[in-house]
Amino acid sequence: MDIQNLISCCPVLTDLRLVRFGGIRCLNIQAPKLEYLKVHGDFEDIALDAPNLEVATLSIDYRSNIYQSVPIAHDKESYVKKALGSLSEIKSLSITVFFLKYLSKGCILMKLPAVFRRLEYISLMINFEDQRQVLTACSLLQNAPNLKELRISSYRWAIWYPDEASIQELTMQTQTQMGHLVTASMYCFEGLDCEIDFVAKLLSWAPALEEVKIEWLGERERSKVVAKLLLDLPRVSPRAKLTVTF
Numbered sequence: 001m002d003i004q005n006l007i008s009c010c011p012v013l014t015d016l017r018l019v020r021f022g023g024i025r026c027l028n029i030q031a032p033k034l035e036y037l038k039v040h041g042d043f044e045d046i047a048l049d050a051p052n053l054e055v056a057t058l059s060i061d062y063r064s065n066i067y068q069s070v071p072i073a074h075d076k077e078s079y080v081k082k083a084l085g086s087l088s089e090i091k092s093l094s095i096t097v098f099f100l101k102y103l104s105k106g107c108i109l110m111k112l113p114a115v116f117r118r119l120e121y122i123s124l125m126i127n128f129e130d131q132r133q134v135l136t137a138c139s140l141l142q143n144a145p146n147l148k149e150l151r152i153s154s155y156r157w158a159i160w161y162p163d164e165a166s167i168q169e170l171t172m173q174t175q176t177q178m179g180h181l182v183t184a185s186m187y188c189f190e191g192l193d194c195e196i197d198f199v200a201k202l203l204s205w206a207p208a209l210e211e212v213k214i215e216w217l218g219e220r221e222r223s224k225v226v227a228k229l230l231l232d233l234p235r236v237s238p239r240a241k242l243t244v245t246f
Contacts, residue, residue: 004028022061040097049086054118056090058083059097059125077106080139090116093140094123096153104132108139119144123151128194141178141205150184150202154195154217181206183213189244190218191226196233203235203242212242220246 022042034050042061
């Protein structure tokens with residue numbers, strides 16, 4: 001409440017950075033003039049009301065138990081809507097260190113109430129073995145029609161628990177179109193089937209794509225086989241160039 005009251009007492013606040021904090025159950029940020037936000041800490045929930053926010057970096061500390069928690073069965077609340085629903089002016093969004101895991105806990109909406117029409121850059125940290133995280137990422141991409149640059153870091157450092165209630169959501173067919181995406185990059189790529197499948201979807205979603213950069217972190221013995229699979233993937237953009245660095 002102290003942090004919430006402090007923010008509410010600053011009606012012309014434009015720049016807010018909250019880092020290395022803990023012990024907060026729900027981080028509630030209401031700031032009508034806020035343009036830049038960085039959050040990194042140990043918290044259970046977050047609610048953002050910042051309609052003029054342009055740049056945001058959101059992450060949850062590795063010590064938090066959120067990323068180890070079991071998804072809430074039959075939970076109809078959309079964590080994506082609660083955390084990001086008001087960010088209609090966002091231009092740059094970075095989601096790291098288990099924050100995507102938090103967003104994927106409840107009901108995943110494929111269509112959000114607010115479309116991020118000004119959003120041109122997204123950076124995501126994803127555990128591709130957790131299909132709920134992948135679907136949440138697709139939901140964000142689907143609601144950013146003017147996205148130009150996408151950066152993804154793959155990780156496997158977390159316990160995740162798929163829940164039976166999410167099976168129907170996970171089988172939904174995404175119709176993502178990324179007509180303005182020009183460049184995409186993936187880091188810490190290990191050549192997992194789920195990672196390759198995402199690259200394949202990306203190449204089929206972006207007709208204006210010019211470059212895809214992949215940084216290999218997998219086993220050296222599999223690198224050439226996986227690289228060939230990636231290079232042979234069909235792409236909707238005739239200009240799309242795919243490079244893999246080892």
